[in-house]
Amino acid sequence: MTLKSKLHEDLITAMKARDELASSTLRLTLTAITKEEVSGKTSRELSDDEVQKVIAKEAKKRREAAEAFAQGGRTESAEREKAEGAFLDAYLPQQLSDDELTTIVGQAVEEAKAAGAEGPRAMDAVMKIVNPKVVGRAEGGRVAVVVKKLLAG
Known part of the structure; x- marks a missing residue:
């Protein structure tokens, strides 16, 4: 069905x-x-x-x-x-909790930094890594906030 x-x-x-x-x-x-x-x-x-x-x-x-x-x-x-x-x-997949999202983004930040991405380009690199993993389970704006926070911190 x-x-x-x-x-x-x-x-x-x-x-x-x-x-x-x-x-x-x-x-x-x-x-x-x-x-x-x-x-x-x-x-x-x-x-x-x-x-x-x-x-x-x-x-x-x-x-x-x-x-x-x-x-x-x-x-x-x-x-x-x-x-x-x-x-x-109720018709959508279960949304990621803040902790789950932070963990996924944290791994992507490490991955991007290992690939040499820094500064503003790091944001794009991290988003490219994270988006396929969270598609349908977290809104883009929510993901971007976490990425910015982890890149700044």
């Missing part, structure tokens, strides 16, 4: 259960997936990895919107966005 078909099944289940949060979140996510499939010159079926990237992007949008609503004093809307983001997180 593909991830997209699981999302469709979960949408049907949510609609039958009259779960408004789940059904609206799944509808928006499936729409984003379809939009991605038809973008470009030819339409195509997305792989599970590509579907996961779309879900991750949608979850990130929800977190950013929740933050913006919270800053604007709209706590009800912020709570709704947080709930949608948490719902989508």
Whole structure:
């Protein structure tokens, strides 16, 4: 069963259960997936990895919107966005803890320094080593913060 078909099944289940949060979140996510499939010159079926990237992007949008609503004093809307983001997180791989991420980045920093990377170029070298190891399990911004911290320290 593909991830997209699981999302469709979960949408049907949510609609039958009259779960408004789940059904609206799944509808928006499936729409984003379809939009991605038809973008470009030819339409195509997305792989599970590509579907996961779309879900991750949608979850990130929800977190950013929740933050913006919270800053604007709209706590009800912020709570709704947080709930949608948490719902989508269930379809994503388990995120790395801060300790796990720091360990992976620490090893990459040592690897990059051993290869002779220093200064600003070290950041690029470390990111190139780290990104394939953490893809889908840590956001790029979070990784960059840890890399900067370890390169500075």
